[in-house]
Amino acid sequence: MSAYAAVVDLKSSIERLLSYFDVCLDPASLQIAKNLHKELKSFQKSMKRFDDRSRKRVSASLQQIATAIRRFDDALTSLFEEQVLAQSEENMNPDEIKPYLFSIDLQDLKQESHTLIQTLKETVERFSSAKGGVVSSRFDYRESRSKMVGLCDEYDQLKEDIIGESNRFRKSFSIVGMIGIGKTTLAREIFEDLDILEHFDCRAWVTIGRSCQSCHIPRAVLSQVDPETNGKDEDEEIHKFLKAKLDGKRYLIVLDDVYDAQIYDGVNQLLPNNEGNGSKVLFTTTVRKVAQQVAELVGSVSAYSFDMRLLDKEEGWDLLREKLFGEEYCPPHLVKAGKKIAEHCDGLPLMIVTVANLLSGVEHTPERWGEIGAGRNHPLFIDAYNELSKVLYPSYNYLPQHLKECFLYMGVFPHNYEIPKSKLINMWIVEEIIEQSMEDYALECLEELASYSLVMVYKKSKSKTSSKRPSLKTCGLHSTWLHLCCKEAKINKFFHVMHSYEDGFGEGIKGQTRLSIHNKVLFGIKDVHRSIEEHCSSTAKSLLCLHPYHQYQVPLCFKLRLLQHLDALNIRFYDFPLEVLELVRLKYLAFTCNCDLPTSISNLSSLHFLIVSQHFNFKTSGTPSYLPMSIWDMKELKHLQIMGSDLPDLHGAILPNLSTLLGVSALSCTKTVFQSLPNLNKLGIQIELAPDVIEPLSCFDHICQLKELESLKCVVVNPDYCCGVVAPLSAFPLSLKRLSLSGLGYPWEEMGKIASLPSLEVLKLRCNAFQGSKWEVEGHSFMKLKYLLIEDCDVERLMVGKLKSFRRLQCLSIHHCYNLDELYWKFYEDLSKIEVIDCHPLFEKQMKEALLWKKNVTQDYSWKMNFL
Structure with a gap:
């Protein structure tokens, strides 16, 4: 043995x-x-x-x-x-x-x-200490060790991918993730694994970083491959020796902390090809773009990228316990509080280790630990955040100036806030961080921040963008980055976040240009209210009420006369706040109120965004509610979201800049209204049917007039009343790219008017948007569709013709279609993801059989039955 x-x-x-x-x-x-x-x-x-x-x-x-x-x-x-x-x-x-x-x-x-x-x-x-003993590099091999906790399955899979026979031609492996997530620890565990050691003839580890000079890298590799090499040799000789030493051998080179794909390319050119013998280059990076660029350099077939995830609650507690007690047991009376402390670290290993170091100097009693675990505002967590900020700051400081402001602004949102992409981009534009009419550029900035692993992506679009990478839908900041952003913003008077009573006073609030309120109680405190108006009345341009929804009215600060951005959507007003009409500089106004808007709303002639939500999501029966006629005088409006109200029909008036209209009913879908919205790009229709309705729905009769329309969503909120009241489907504008329908009950025979749309990329059919036992798709249909969702429909058979239908489909999601048990569909090569949730088991079996020949499709099924 x-x-x-x-x-x-x-x-x-x-x-x-x-x-x-x-x-x-x-x-x-x-x-x-x-x-x-x-x-x-x-x-x-x-x-x-x-x-x-x-x-x-x-x-x-x-x-x-x-x-x-x-x-x-x-x-x-x-x-x-x-x-x-x-x-x-x-x-x-x-x-x-x-x-x-x-x-x-x-x-x-x-x-x-x-x-x-x-x-x-x-x-x-x-x-x-012997030569050729422990692998290290005098340049950069870090001797500090961190035990890897969690990610066992991912570790085993990555190791198998590196040494597996099926991947002997795959050369490049990348580990990608934010700072402190454990990339280096995972790479080191792989590097020192006994199976890895026995599999490779030679190995080398080089830490790169931003300050590393590329000329040092070959020397560092060669000093580990052949320690007896003379370190004084010229660069050309070093390159020659390195290639000779590695020629014919199976090697593993680890490049830790790579920031530039050219570094990888330079190293790769110095290494012998050794094609097919299983040699690998593994690198870690915080920049996703680097992994993408390397994949382009070596070819996507030869590259594999592994995205590090945060630890879950149990893994976080395991790491904290291991750092505090090692192989010892944690005293049972500390477990509950310890788990809460670990949970506050949000799964980031570096944060957990930092907290553990600070916690080791604290009295280990349930009372003391319970006090620390009560919230992230405890001084121990603040100390941990401050320590981590020193590690994170260089990455923030390295950003170009335009990205710095975009990133810093994301700190106005509360912890764990899931920020919709569209909301963030609109706020950047209103705050003049991004210029108007530059939404595409703003999206590029957001995706670049995500590429730097500064922004966490919560949800991605199901289909890929033209850049061949998934576009994010919602995002947010890890608590460590959030702390850094708030700290930097406060110092630079960029914004000021208010959590507690103390935040309303002192030097921190004086002269601030943006105020973000995370505690709804603060407006009800007279001293805080008075302090805000006293210190910020001549400087504050933004007031953001981003606390949880508050159903009772509170006294909002309306004396901030320079206000341009007022987001009070999370505060309910009993009546329209007339004080708002004095804020004539407003560009963005969002609030919740069940009353009608006054005619004088047009006094806010600079408004670009007007969002009015209702406290209740239904309208009382009776006369339809319309916006005042003066709404047509607000020529700067770009985004109008009015739950519970409709646009009045005013012949000849035009809103030339309105690109988004959400929350209206079929009453707004008239010929003259649509003629008055020549640049409408996104339309959301919400229909509530009455039990005795007998007239057919005709909300789509004039849709084709909207020549710029790209996104359309129509929802029947009470679809049980929809049977027998749907008019034949009208023609859609040829510009339409995204279509979402719910509860309309159209027969599948009407689908042909949608199938022929030349630009349609996303189609979502929910809650019997179409009804009938069989959907038979004719050939040459849905030629550009990338994402299809069918949810909660009564269809039994899905039949797709042989001729070129769904050629570009990337993602197919079928949810809660319990009657669906027959499939005929030949899938094309672009298909990369299948989701079949809560459907007939026979259908899931047929779907798996249809995909047997496709090896690179991610499949997700709800039934855990072994059909294959």
Whole structure:
């Protein structure tokens, strides 16, 4: 048996001993077992770092150690089995067994244990310092170690991908993720894994970073591949030696912390091809664009990218516990508070480690830990955030100025706030961080921030963009970045976040240009209210009420006379706040109120965004509610969202800049209204049917007049009344790219008017938008469609013709179609994702069979049945 395997066995025996019979050991024996376990663990880690040359040199010593370990393990196992047998015969619990039963025998092994520990220590010291021993680089190999906790499945999969026979032609592997998420730890675990060590002929680790000079990299690699190389050689000689040393060998090169794809390209050109022998280059990076560029350099087939995820709650607690107690058990009375503390770290390993270091100096009592775990505002967490800010700041400071402002502004949102892409971009434009009419540029900025791993992407579009990468739908900041943004913004008077009473006073609030309120109670405190108006009345341009929704009216600050951006959507007003009409500089106004808008709303002639929500999501029966006629005088309006009201029909008036209209009913869908909206790009129609309605729906009769329309959503909120009241489907504008229908009950035969749309990319059909037992798709249909959703429909058979239908479909989602049990569909090569949730099991079986020939499709099914 190898020494490594013997160490593992002995360590397991001691762990069993400590787990089951630690109460049976006297203090001296217990300390012997713990010391030996610690030395074995250290020796096991050291053995992982021996390369081939070292293992050959120490083979004789390792065999002697293996024999000694095996003998000690046999004796320990014998004692363990005897004690278990004795316990079984006497039917006693471990705490009832007399300590001397075990302690006497273990003391007999004390000398052999001491000798074994000394042998292990001497072996590690002797061969770690020898040339060709432990792999390292004098340039950059970091000796600080962090145990990897969690991600076991991902680790095993990545290791298999690297050494697996099926991937011998794949050369480039990247680990991508935000700072502190554990990229280096994962790469190091892979690098030092015993299977990896045995698989590769030689390995090298180089830490890059922004300050690394590319000329140092070949030297660092060569110094590990051949330590006897003269470090004074010229660069050309180094390159030549390196290529010669690696030629014909299976090598693994790890480049840690790469910021530029050219670094990878430069290293790759110095390495011999060795095509097909399984040589790999593994690199870590915070910049997703680097991984994409490398994939383009080497070819997508030769590249693999692994996105690091945050730890879940259990993994976070495991890491915190391991950092605080090591192999010891956490006292049970600390577990509940400890889990809460770990949860506040939001799954970021570096944050957990930082908190653990600070927590180690705190009294370990339930009361003290409970106080810390009560919230992220505890001084211990603030200290941890401040420490991490020092690590994060260089990445923020490295950003171009235009991205700095975009990123910093995201700090106005609360912790764990899921920011819709459209809302963020609109706010950037209103705040003049991004110029008007530059939505595409704003989207590029947002995706670039996501590429730098500064922004967390919560949801992605199902279909890919023209740049061949998924576009994000919602995003947010990790709490560590949020703290940095708020801290920097406050110093630079960029914005000021108010959580508590104290935030309403002092130097922090004076002269601020933007105020973000995260606590709804603050407006009800007279002193805070007065302080805001006193210190910010002549400077504040933005007031953002981003706290949770508050159904009772609070006294909002309306004396901020320079206000341009007022987001009070989370505050309910009983009546329209007339004070708003004095804020004539407003460009963005959002609030919640069930009353009608006054005619004088047109006084706000600078408004670009007007969003009015209702406290209740339904309208009372009676006369339809219309916006005032004066709405047509607001020529600057770009975005109008008016739940519960409709546009009045005013012949000849035009809103030339209005591109988004949401929340209207079929009453607004008239010929003259649509003629007055020549540049409408996005339309949302919400229909509430009455039980006795007899007239057919005709909301689409004039849709084709909207020549610029790209996105249309129509929802029947009470579809049970829809049966028999739907008019034939009218023609849609040819410009339409996204269409979402719900509850309309059209027959599938009407689908032909949608199938022929030349630009349609996204189609969502929900809640019997179409009805009938069979949907049969004719050939040459949906030629540009990328994403199709069918949800909660009664269809039984889905039949797709052979001729070129859905040629560009990338994602197919079918949810809650319980009757669907027959499929005929030949899928094309662009299809990359299938979601079948809560459908007939026979349909799921047919879907799997239809995809047998496609190897690179992500499939998600709800039924856990082994059909294949």
